[in-house]
Amino acid sequence: MSKKKDNKIWKDRKRNWCGLPWTFTIYSFDEERVYVEQGVLNKRLDECRMYRILDLSVTRSFGQRIFGMGTIHVHSSDRTLKDFEFKNIKHVMEVKEQLSELVEQMRDKKRVTSREFIHDSDHDFDDHNGYDDDDDYDDQH
Secondary structure, eight states, rough: OOOOOOOOOOEOOOOOOTTTOOSSEEEEOOSSEEEEESSSSSEEEEEEEEEEEEEEEOOOHEEEHHHEEEEEEEEETTTTTTTTTEEEEESOOOOOHHHHHHHHHHHHHHHHOOOOOOOBBBGGGGGSSOOOOOOOOHHHH
């Protein structure tokens, strides 16, 4: 059994409150997947394919800004990870932009589209079958 070559584009460790990488959570991604590895004795490795990521956002608390860190919130359609985050990472805006570009590239490559539905209160399309309820077909004939 051969071990797969490590082709990570970005890799960093979750940091503690003052920015030191003294935790046992490692975040990384390559061109196709995002990885979250946790644990010391009992290890857990979760992955999410890039095209399953639906939305990214960044938060930076006052303490995170002081120590040059931030948190990337990832909303995904992955069954295992669902919504997850890269907490307390350095260079958060650059990492988020890099991740966002890879997500778009992979979605284009896999021809994955997301459908966004906008609710219009004037037109409730779920209740109509394509006909106007005010018109009475029988009265016209």
